[in-house]
Amino acid sequence: MGDRDLWLFIDFGSTFTKVVAVDPATETIRARVQAPTTVATDITEGLGAALRALEREVGTGATYARKLACSSAAGGLRMVTVGLVPELTSEAARLAALGAGAKVVGTFSYKLPASDLARIKDLGPDLILLAGGTDGGNEEVILHNARGLAELDLAAPLIVAGNRVVADEAAAILRAGGKEPVVADNVMPEFGRLSVEPVRERIREIFISHIVKAKGLQAAERFVEGIVMPTPNAVLNAAVLLADGCPGEPGLGELVVLDVGGATTDVHSVARGAPTDAGVVVKGLQEPYAKRTVEGDLGVRYNLWNVVEAMGGAPHAFRAIAERFARDVATTPQTAEEAAVDAALATVAVGQAMRRHAGSVEVFYSAQGPISVVRGKDLRGVSVILGTGGPLVFSPRREAILRQACYDPAEQASLRPVDPRLYIDSAYTMFAFGLLGELDAKLAVRMLKRYCRPMDEGTGHGR
Amino acid sequence: MRARRRAETRTVVTGVIGADCHIVGNRILQMALEEAGFKVVPLGIMVSQEEFVKAAVETDAAAILVSSLYGQGELDCQGLRDKFEEAGLGRIHLVVGGNLVVGKQEWDEVERRFLAMGFNRAYPPGVDLRRVIDELRRDLGGPARDG
DSSP: OTTSEEEEEEEEOSSEEEEEEEETTTTEEEEEEEEEOOOSSOHHHHHHHHHHHHHHHHOTTOEEEEEEEEEOOTTOSEEEEEOSSIIIIIHHHHHHHHHTTOEEEEEEOSSOOHHHHHHHHHHOOSEEEEOOSOTTSOOHHHHHHHHHHHTSOOOOOEEEOSOHHHHHHHHHHHHHTTOOEEEOOOSOSBTTBOOOHHHHHHHHHHIIIIIHHHTTOGGGGGTSSEEEEEHHHHHHHHHHHHHHEETTEEOOOSEEEEEEOSSOEEEEEESOOOOSSTTOEEESOOOOSEEEEEETTOOSSTTHHHHHHHHTOOOHHHHHHHHHHHHSTTOOOOSHHHHHHHHHHHHHHHHHHHHHHSOEEEEEEETTEEEEEEESOOOTTOOEEEEESHHHHTOTTHHHHHHTTSOOGGGTTBOOOSSOEEEEETTSOHHHHHHHHHHOHHHHHHHHHHHEEEGGGOOOOOO | OHHHHHTSOOEEEEEEBTTOOOOHHHHHHHHHHHHTTOEEEEOOSSBOHHHHHHHHHHHTOSEEEEEEOSSOHHHHHTTHHHHHHHTTOTTOEEEEEESOSSSOOOHHHHHHHHHHTTOSEEEOTTOOHHHHHHHHHHHTTSOSSOO
């Protein structure tokens, strides 16, 4: 069995270390194993356990030519973002951080008072993103905030991505305070226009150069070539590859990915989201083509009571099972009743998360007749919804769960996909394809198309 | 820092306030302002007071040019100066123009009401945009671009 080189992709997750072995010659997944993550002691212990499990699956003779990893262990990439106006540069900074796979633990606006600075110190972020002002716009606030952050007793690196007229000045202030700032292009160079890619790149570079070590994950780099990105970034990469394809290998077109987890529900949309109706008025910030949102209150284990609350309560038998899930967050459903509860929780989480991610339309009646005002992304024309995350992938009711992400005629204000084909990340390996894309984009697109299966076609892994 | 800013293009914000959807005149104004060397942040139609304020804060705008065509301008504009005061931009230059009121009313009286509301300039329907731009330059103390 060990007759040829395999490529390994590893996700140091918050709970499990997952290892996926890909055979690039046959373009198949050879094995997917996992073991509990051991970040508190030594990250390589859990990795070792996972690799031993892998050996049992693929045999002892296998060699691993490439080994790339992503990580959301040790709390993930915890970021604080600072902007000027909450709906403008603050929101732009938040969207940029989320798109880079960060966990945004705090978003701040305007001139930071001492209480906000104290709060940032308490949050203890891994990285701070300082924005504010369009290019040529407000200078005062970002400089004021740079002075405040410069004096803060915090070792976290910083990215300055605000008004370019004073970005270097802000960086100099931070440097004088002993900080390590990096300057990136403004997250909002022109009013209402977002530019998140340059910041995402800087975030990833700092993740590799600083964060991996700061979180005590570098021991793993004795085995892997590198922990090259936060896990959510790998999933978003995979989503972009599957949607857009690459030269010589077409993708599926615009899509939405729903990732249901124990603690959060993530939504990725890779879509322009331009209004599908003519003559509507578009308001608010233009959103990124590849947009990620994280619903930190919608998980089916850690935050399950929020989900139950959103359901409007639950009968006693339901609550008893939910209590078990909440107590032991690693529980997977064993009985039909447990599976039903699990599915019900995921159903509500998916519906809520998608409602928050998608844009909305509101009709106003003016003297000139009705006017539709659209905010956010109009996703009605998106033709693919892909489900991933354990509670979704392994549920017998995954199709019904994913339907909740679709447009509802009873709720026309929410601009969700009207008639999408539903897909499932059948082997639960999206992160691996996001990492594979770093090595061979074409191969990643082909394997994504092979392993992300339409649900109306059964769930064969394409073998 | 002052000197650097003075050497740059002046930023002005335009928009049609309230539930008003008349965009044509506002676009012409935008083009005329750009032609005259201003950097324009066009907010388009159906702009709330809050949107004007937020845009001015981020872009450090020197002036706001509010358009209104549908006759509800007086209601829509009330309290705009106060909102800028609240946001720390109380001294921003406010200009309003268009078909500001319904019915036949004396322009002098209409202008007086809008100036009392805190606008620095108010213009009647059909005003020559060259006059608006000349007065804007003068009010802001010089051409749109120095040098």
